[in-house]
Amino acid sequence: MSELAEELRRELDRYSPGGKLPSSRALVERFRVSPVTVSRALAQLSAEGLVITRPGAGAFRARPRATETAAGDTSWQEVALSADGAAELVPRTVDASGVTVSLAAPPPGVLEFNGGYLHPSLQPERAMAAALARAGRRPGAWGRPPLEGLPELREWFARGIGGAVTAAEVLIAAGGQAALATALRALAQPGAPVLVESPTYPGMLALARAAGLRPAPVPVDAEGVRPDLLADAFRASGARVFVCQPLFQNPTGAVLAPARRAEVLRIAREAGAFVVEDDFVRRLVHADAGPLPRPLAADDPDGVVVHVGSLTKATSPSFRVSALAARGPVLERLRAIQVVDSFFVPRPLQEAALELVGAPAWPRHLRTIAGELQARRTAMTSALALHLPELALPHVPSGGYHLWLRLPDGADESALAAAALRAGVALTPGRPYFSAEPPAAHVRLSFAAVAGTGEITEGVRRLRAACDEVL
Structure with missing residues (x-):
């Protein structure tokens, strides 16, 4: 077209x-x-x-447009916006650069190693189209939905979380990013600290800073967040919120070790704090992965965990349907903030989600992408080992869509990213994933946003040329 x-x-x-x-x-x-x-x-x-x-x-x-009037003077906004944060402990600056790098389409001919979503060939486009068509014909599909979301969809998400979580403890939200924004606003006041994994998802850091919060890092290793350092961070900061990704963490791919799960919940409970569990890629497990651990929320009877789960990563960036799950008084606060912000998720989209996950095509799709992601991950790790052995890969994940690579000491990741773009491959520098000074230079490479294993092999070859230029 x-x-x-x-x-x-x-x-x-x-x-x-x-x-x-x-x-x-x-x-x-x-x-x-x-x-x-x-x-x-x-x-x-x-x-x-x-x-x-x-x-x-x-x-x-079309006929030429009439000459446009002179642009207005918006310079007054610089004073107004800066004055808005003058009395705040932490000005609510909004930096979306860490998010837009994974949302912007690369120039023509550039391979997309920086993408955050499935390539169109991996998306269930036919199943989604059929679901939307069926949803539009459902009785009442274009009416106003319950503010909390359709009961059947809430029940589906609750079953996926497991444990004692019920549909009454689930709210339907418009994608994981919106759900995280609601959770942060509900749980922390402007100026408050919020503990985050280090490294972590740049979009969450941007949300926290936009809400006037102060992200405080807690290091992650191959087994997830370190409980000893988490306890130290709660004591030192007085934080009442910890945001984590226990399953296939972004960007490291780490899975929180079984021995650490209960310890993390215990530490948060003793600190009187909430744990926001961003369970963003549970449905992007690879075919060679073993049984997955349950969400933290499934093992939390005390309402410590606020759970966020989404359909978006396994479907399409435009299929923005997610769930917030919580227990206790905090659920009403989450509900109130979401209603004030956006009223509700459009009913046709909720109906389409129900149609999609209830169709025979849905489990087939999940099996297909499990095999595809494993093949792509293997292709990328093999190509990196062959052509770029100097880039350290400390962990090979069995889920998700990316690899986290450490560059040689003294390397400039920004220079590498620029050289890679000139060579025809877009990657993500590591700096935006750290809320404080990073311990080393890193890059993140996505294997899900390209057309197939052939493009992965070619992309690594181009990256080799970029490394020869700047490393």
Whole structure:
């Protein structure tokens, strides 16, 4: 579609403003594409204001826009926004750079080792489309849903968490990022410290800082967060919140060791603190992984854990359906903040989620991506061992979609990222994953956002050229 839109864009100068373009049938025959492709290309040009489509009449070149008025003066906002944080202990600065690096599409021809979602070929597009179509025909699908979410969807998430968690303790949210934002706002006041794993997900650090919180790092090793250092951090900081990813942690891929699970909950309980469990990739387990540990929330009768789980990573970045689970008075606070912020998750999307996870295609999809992710991980680790042995890989995860690599001492990860982009591969520098000074330079490489193992092998070859340039 993009190629056809570009070709039509170049040909617009042949037509005077208001002039009629060739018919859709003529474009289909000329470019040997489907009617759907022609329709989408014209819709793209219409969205850009270059053409006007009139049902039954055809497509016409748009007339030039009238000269736009002079831009307004928004410089006053610099004073207003800085004054807003003058009285706060921690100004609510918002830095989205650590998030946008995994959301922005790379330039054409650049391989995407920095992506945070499944490649379209791995997404269940047909199953999602069918689920959306069926959802739209459900009785009441376009009405207002319960504020907490559809009961059947809450029950499905509760069963997935396990233990004694019930549907009454689950809220449906609009994706994991929104659920984390709600949890942080509910559990900590502006200016308060919040304990975070180090390294950790940059999007969570951005959320915390935007809420005026002070992230305090707790180191992670191959077995997850270290309980001794977690206890020290609670005592030193007085924090009442700890955010963690016990399963396939981002970026290290670590899984919290069985012996540490109860210890983490005990330490938090004794500190009078909550644990926010970001269970973001439970459905991206690899085919060679053993049995997964239950979520921390399943072993927590005391309401210490606020659990966040999502469908997004296993489906599509636009399928933003997640769950918040909590026990006790905090549940009402979470509910109130979510209602004030966004009212509710649109009912058609909730109905589509129910249709998707209840369809026979859903378990087949999970089995497919389990095998694909294992194959991609193996391809990347093998290529790295062959072409880049100087990059240390301390842990090979059996779930998730990325690898965490330590660079040689003295290496400049920003320079490497720039050289890699010039060589045709986009990667993620490690610095945004640390809330304080990092102990060494790192990069994160994703193997899920590319088209297949061939692109992984080629991407590592290009990375070798970048390393030769700067290391």
